[in-house]
Amino acid sequence: MIKQLFVGVALMLAADLAMAAKTCPLAIEGNDLMKYNLTEMKVAADCTDVEVTLKHVGKLAKATMGHNWVLAKTADYAAIANAGMGAGLDKDYLPPSDKRVIAHTKVVGGGESTAVKFPVSKLTKGGDYTFFCSFPGHYGLMRGKFIY
Ligand code: CU1
Numbered sequence: 840m841i842k843q844l845f846v847g848v849a850l851m852l853a854a855d856l857a858m859a860a861k862t863c864p865l866a867i868e869g870n871d872l873m874k875y876n877l878t879e880m881k882v883a884a885d886c887t888d889v890e891v892t893l894k895h896v897g898k899l900a901k902a903t904m905g906h907n908w909v910l911a912k913t914a915d916y917a918a919i920a921n922a923g924m925g926a927g928l929d930k931d932y933l934p935p936s937d938k939r940v941i942a943h944t945k946v947v948g949g950g951e952s953t954a955v956k957f958p959v960s961k962l963t964k965g966g967d968y969t970f971f972c973s974f975p976g977h978y979g980l981m982r983g984k985f986i987y
Pocket of ligand 1: 869906973974977
């Protein structure tokens with residue numbers, strides 16, 4: 840009887856823990872035409888973490904048509920992209936340890952995938968966020984609205 844009670848309480852605690860942490864997967868693709876397949880990404884209200892997977896569905900090498908996925912406040916993204924241009928491929932075309940970057944993947948080339956996981960606690964509900972590719976010259980076409 841007592842043992843059954845313990846098992847019940849343990850199961851309830853496990854369920855609580857499972858509810859406490861929820862990683863929500865989001866997927867996006869980039870191609871050889873310098874385009875993402877999405878212009879908007881949305882995080883559900885009950886997510887505690889987000890894991891964004893970027894798949895480069897093209898064939899071109901990352902040195903010529905590399906893509907990454909970078910998240911920043913809409914007010915910051917153009918400045919980050921401009922500052923990142925000179926950083927080089929090995930720095931993923933981002934200014935090193937730039938605090939304006941909320942999350943980012945590395946740069947990938949055709950056929951490759953990459954992912955980044957981050958807590959939604961880095962975001963403000965209803966904030967104005969933009970995701971973009973920081974490869975030089977790409978953010979004009981490769982960007983979208985990130986909604987939380
Ligand atoms: Cu790109």
